[in-house]
Amino acid sequence: MKLTLHIWRQAGPNVAGRFETYQLDDVSPHMSFLEMLDVLNERLIAEGKEPVAFEHDCREGICGSCGMVINGRPHGPRKRTTACQLHMRMFRDGDELWIEPWRARAFPVLKDLIVDRSAFDRIIAAGGYISCHTGGVPDANAIPVPKPAADRAFDAAACIGCGACVAACPNASAMLFVAAKVAHLGSLPQGQPERYRRVRRMVEAMESEGFGHCSNHYECEAACPKGISVEYIAQLNRDLRRAALVGEEVLP
Amino acid sequence: MNLDSKIPAGPLEEKWQRHKNELKLVSPANKRKFKVLVVGTGLAGASAAATLAELGYNVHVFTYHDSPRRAHSIAAQGGINAAKNYPNDGDSVWRLFYDTIKGGDFRSREANVYRLAEVSVNIIDQCVAQGVPFAREYSGYLDNRSFGGAQVSRTFYARGQTGQQLLLGAYQALMRMVDARRITLWTREEMLDLVVIDGHAKGIITRNLVTGEIRRHAGDAVLLCTGGYSNVFFLSTNAKNSNVTAIYRAYKRGAGFANPCFTQIHPTCIPPSGEYQSKLTLMSESLRNDGRIWVPKNAGDRRPPNEIPEEERDYYLERLYPSYGNLSPRDIASRAAKRVCDEGRGVGPGGLGVYLDFSDAIKRLGRDVIEQRYGNLFEMYERITGENPYEVPMRIYPAPHYTMGGLWVDYNLMSTIPGLHVLGEANFSDHGANRLGASALMQGLADGYFIIPYTLGHYLASHPKMEVTTDHPEFQRVEEEARARLERLVAAKGRRTVMSFHRELGKLMWDYCGMSRTADGLRTALERIPALRAEFWENVHVSGSGEELNQNLEYAGRVADFLEFAELMCLDALQREESCGGHFREEYQTPDGEALRNDNDFAYVAVWEYTGPDLPPRLHKEPLVFENVKLTVRSYK
Numbered sequence: 001m002k003l004t005l006h007i008w009r010q011a012g013p014n015v016a017g018r019f020e021t022y023q024l025d026d027v028s029p030h031m032s033f034l035e036m037l038d039v040l041n042e043r044l045i046a047e048g049k050e051p052v053a054f055e056h057d058c059r060e061g062i063c064g065s066c067g068m069v070i071n072g073r074p075h076g077p078r079k080r081t082t083a084c085q086l087h088m089r090m091f092r093d094g095d096e097l098w099i100e101p102w103r104a105r106a107f108p109v110l111k112d113l114i115v116d117r118s119a120f121d122r123i124i125a126a127g128g129y130i131s132c133h134t135g136g137v138p139d140a141n142a143i144p145v146p147k148p149a150a151d152r153a154f155d156a157a158a159c160i161g162c163g164a165c166v167a168a169c170p171n172a173s174a175m176l177f178v179a180a181k182v183a184h185l186g187s188l189p190q191g192q193p194e195r196y197r198r199v200r201r202m203v204e205a206m207e208s209e210g211f212g213h214c215s216n217h218y219e220c221e222a223a224c225p226k227g228i229s230v231e232y233i234a235q236l237n238r239d240l241r242r243a244a245l246v247g248e249e250v251l252p
Numbered sequence: 253m254n255l256d257s258k259i260p261a262g263p264l265e266e267k268w269q270r271h272k273n274e275l276k277l278v279s280p281a282n283k284r285k286f287k288v289l290v291v292g293t294g295l296a297g298a299s300a301a302a303t304l305a306e307l308g309y310n311v312h313v314f315t316y317h318d319s320p321r322r323a324h325s326i327a328a329q330g331g332i333n334a335a336k337n338y339p340n341d342g343d344s345v346w347r348l349f350y351d352t353i354k355g356g357d358f359r360s361r362e363a364n365v366y367r368l369a370e371v372s373v374n375i376i377d378q379c380v381a382q383g384v385p386f387a388r389e390y391s392g393y394l395d396n397r398s399f400g401g402a403q404v405s406r407t408f409y410a411r412g413q414t415g416q417q418l419l420l421g422a423y424q425a426l427m428r429m430v431d432a433r434r435i436t437l438w439t440r441e442e443m444l445d446l447v448v449i450d451g452h453a454k455g456i457i458t459r460n461l462v463t464g465e466i467r468r469h470a471g472d473a474v475l476l477c478t479g480g481y482s483n484v485f486f487l488s489t490n491a492k493n494s495n496v497t498a499i500y501r502a503y504k505r506g507a508g509f510a511n512p513c514f515t516q517i518h519p520t521c522i523p524p525s526g527e528y529q530s531k532l533t534l535m536s537e538s539l540r541n542d543g544r545i546w547v548p549k550n551a552g553d554r555r556p557p558n559e560i561p562e563e564e565r566d567y568y569l570e571r572l573y574p575s576y577g578n579l580s581p582r583d584i585a586s587r588a589a590k591r592v593c594d595e596g597r598g599v600g601p602g603g604l605g606v607y608l609d610f611s612d613a614i615k616r617l618g619r620d621v622i623e624q625r626y627g628n629l630f631e632m633y634e635r636i637t638g639e640n641p642y643e644v645p646m647r648i649y650p651a652p653h654y655t656m657g658g659l660w661v662d663y664n665l666m667s668t669i670p671g672l673h674v675l676g677e678a679n680f681s682d683h684g685a686n687r688l689g690a691s692a693l694m695q696g697l698a699d700g701y702f703i704i705p706y707t708l709g710h711y712l713a714s715h716p717k718m719e720v721t722t723d724h725p726e727f728q729r730v731e732e733e734a735r736a737r738l739e740r741l742v743a744a745k746g747r748r749t750v751m752s753f754h755r756e757l758g759k760l761m762w763d764y765c766g767m768s769r770t771a772d773g774l775r776t777a778l779e780r781i782p783a784l785r786a787e788f789w790e791n792v793h794v795s796g797s798g799e800e801l802n803q804n805l806e807y808a809g810r811v812a813d814f815l816e817f818a819e820l821m822c823l824d825a826l827q828r829e830e831s832c833g834g835h836f837r838e839e840y841q842t843p844d845g846e847a848l849r850n851d852n853d854f855a856y857v858a859v860w861e862y863t864g865p866d867l868p869p870r871l872h873k874e875p876l877v878f879e880n881v882k883l884t885v886r887s888y889k
């Protein structure tokens with residue numbers, strides 16, 4: 001099939017970018033979206049032009065590297081699918097595609113479709129963990145976890161840190177990302193001792209990184225390739241209120 | 253080349269404990285004076301970095317990814333082994349040890365493998381304490397499943413995303429130490445070379461992938477945790493950026509490279525669909541718990557699978573290996589798939605595929621149970637192929653997946669260069685000629701959480717502290733070499749893309765050094781690789797410059813190293829005149845087509861020493877001594 005691509009090109013963080021248009025005539029419906037971009041890049045290189053810079057690694061929808069807005073939607077038209085898992089059979093012959101990077105103050109563009117998402121790492125560093133050190137922990141089965149709690153923790157832990165939630169949010173909030181980690185660890189007995197400290201520190205870090213506030217648009221859930229639920233945001237807010245009341249103390 | 257494996261004396265069961273008692277320690281106050289450079293943030297690197305920082309070392313961590321959480325370990329699906337024996341089905345440290353050493357076709361060290369089995373139980377405890385959400389039963393206790401090459405259920409899992417959850421656990425531990433200012437994190441920073449001073453590893457040269465800046469980093473020890481090199485085949489299940497550069501550069505600086513030809517071809521991957529194919533996707537081995545593998549009995553049968561009656565199907569694994577059936581080890585299952593396809597019984601485009609069929613399991617357990625167990629894998633399959641595996645059997649074919657070979661290390665995980673330690677898939681240590689499923693995650697975390705924290709201290713305490721700064725002339729020299737290579741790549745401005753060379757190399761390696769190998773084929777490859785490499789340096793076209801974010805240049809540097817390394821793999825495959833594990837030499841097989849091992853002549857680790865540009869590498873041998881297990885023909889019949 002034939003496609004027209006309008007791709008955001010930006011040489012570096014401090015220069016202006018713009019859309020450039022490319023024509024592809026021989027796209028197979030079995031290709032992945034990134035393979036389609038590979039084909040374009042091979043052509044550009046052969047023509048002596050700069051290939052489009054985009055981030056990718058696993059191409060299996062799990063590493064969270066790939067991320068681009070396709071026709072206005074983070075990761076493109078297919079629900080619960082990363083750009084690398086999107087296949088060209090989702091498009092029609094003659095389609096026109098607009099491809100651009102995540103746009104958010106906290107994710108500055110580095111080049112073309114690549115943005116700097118290190119703010120996410122700093123949020124995790126602020127408290128997205130259980131502070132146990134290596135060794136000296138009890139036998140794994142000494143901490144039974146009711147299956148529903150384990151499942152809930154898992155559903156939240158499935159976040160791949162791609163940033164689509166931020167890209168989708170009109171306020172560029174990272175609330176879903178933060179809430180997912182807070183819910184993952186907060187659903188488990190092991191995560192209780194630091195529960196309130198964690199939520200407070202992570203939210204503070206989120207704010208200081210320049211992410212916006214959550215005003216309940218829920219675009220994040222719709223864009224999330226792992227289908228992480230906005231319910232976790234409600235839980236985060238409950239924990240945050242409680243943290244304001246009790247400080248970092250965890251009562252039984 | 254000194255290949256003292258430093259295996260401690262004493263009975264197998266006591267070696268590690270005794271060794272730990274005898275290792276030298278660094279006092280708490282002194283630890284922060286030692287700077288440790290950790291390259292890689294996969295399971296091995298992240299667990300090592302976090303643990304060493306907790307102990308008080310000054311740790312610097314490097315990764316070419318934008319975040320430590322993206323390391324390729326994130327993609328591991330199926331699970332992690334541990335000899336917990338929670339299901340009470342007869343497992344033990346000994347049994348895990350024995351399965352692993354037999355699974356590796358008796359080409360690994362007894363003492364290393366035993367230690368791995370021994371610490372496996374601590375890994376699960378550690379991960380649970382960190383909050384890794386492993387699968388649980390309704391009781392709240394941990395659930396297990398079985399994996400290839402084992403007759404017990406010892407695999408812990410987190411749906412089909414075990415690697416992700418384990419890595420996030422280690423990543424979070426690492427980020428905690430970043431917050432505590434015990435770890436300095438260098439992301440988008442690629443190691444280009446190793447700096448060796450007075451015979452010790454003392455630093456690395458890196459390139460910042462955003463600005464192109466080349467930097468020097470000095471340290472008291474270097475840990476390479478840089479993963480495997482399956483991408484030498486171009487198409488593999490590895491992440492696109494995985495590469496051999498870090499360990500290959502270390503090899504060129506004097507580290508012995510062990511068993512480079514030992515690569516694992518995984519039996520259950522989605523077959524390629526066209527010329528543009530960029531990578532292959534694994535369908536976890538855990539699927540073989542419930543899926544049955546078959547092909548039509550008759551060659552050339554092109555009917556859709558549901559029209560082929562039961563009696564015209566050949567469930568060849570169940571037929572050939574009745575006691576392990578669909579859970580036969582990977583090398584065996586891969587070769588069997590190749591054989592039936594070579595007989596013209598393969599299915600799908602080009603006849604390169606076999607069915608993995610869940611219809612019986614769905615009938616027996618219901619669709620819900622299958623969805624619970626494998627939902628995300630089925631979804632992934634459907635996305636890629638457009639076919640619904642709940643209704644039509646999956647089509648699968650073997651693909652390069654894991655590399656058992658790697659830098660040679662002694663029992664302390666130290667390479668032949670003192671101070672250079674190698675962890676995880678990057679070393680050769682524990683899997684012999686074939687790795688069993690769910691044991692790479694186990695090894696990476698064993699190395700990082702429970703072995704290096706002891707052995708690194710011993711190295712640091714055993715040598716007088718050498719104060720090396722980046723002003724040392726050796727840093728200057730190595731940096732200039734790295735810079736010159738990049739400049740040469742950018743300057744070539746030829747007519748072929750980097751990817752076209754990589755593809756061609758990959759095809760060559762798959763044809764001649766892949767699932768089955770012959771002396772003739774390997775000689776052909778050994779003639780063609782240098783020619784391809786020469787053409788690469790003449791005719792490659794790299795766009796842009798070195799002073800900017802340039803993915804094409806990053807790629808070119810990695811492919812340049814693959815083009816040299818491929819030759820080493822073929823040389824190794826050629827000298828090993830036997831078949832063992834994943835290394836199948838057609839000349840050495842039993843009448844029914846099974847691998848024919850030769851213990852008299854080849855029970856050794858092949859360790860290659862770099863001798864200089866355009867000179868043949870020198871082969872050294874570390875004999876493998878088996879005192880506790882009897883070498884048997886590896887039968888899964």
Ligand SMILES: Cc1cc2nc3c(=O)[nH]c(=O)nc-3n(C[C@H](O)[C@H](O)[C@H](O)COP(=O)(O)OP(=O)(O)OC[C@H]3O[C@@H](n4cnc5c(N)ncnc54)[C@H](O)[C@@H]3O)c2cc1C
Nearest residue numbers: 292293294295296325330331443479676677690691692693
């Ligand atoms: C699809 C798939 C599924 C798998 N499933 C399982 C499973 O179910 N069970 C199991 O046990 N095993 C599984 N494996 C194998 C297992 O995942 C890997 O062997 C293991 O995760 C490797 O971990 P590692 O820490 O050694 O390296 P990796 O996770 O590959 O990490 C390498 C790190 O090194 C960095 N790096 C590399 N080179 C450089 C450089 N030059 N400069 C800077 N940084 C560098 C990278 O950025 C990365 O951080 C699977 C593998 C694949 C491909």
Ligand code: FES
Nearest residue numbers: 057059064066084
């Ligand atoms: S490339 Fe890893 S999630 Fe898309």
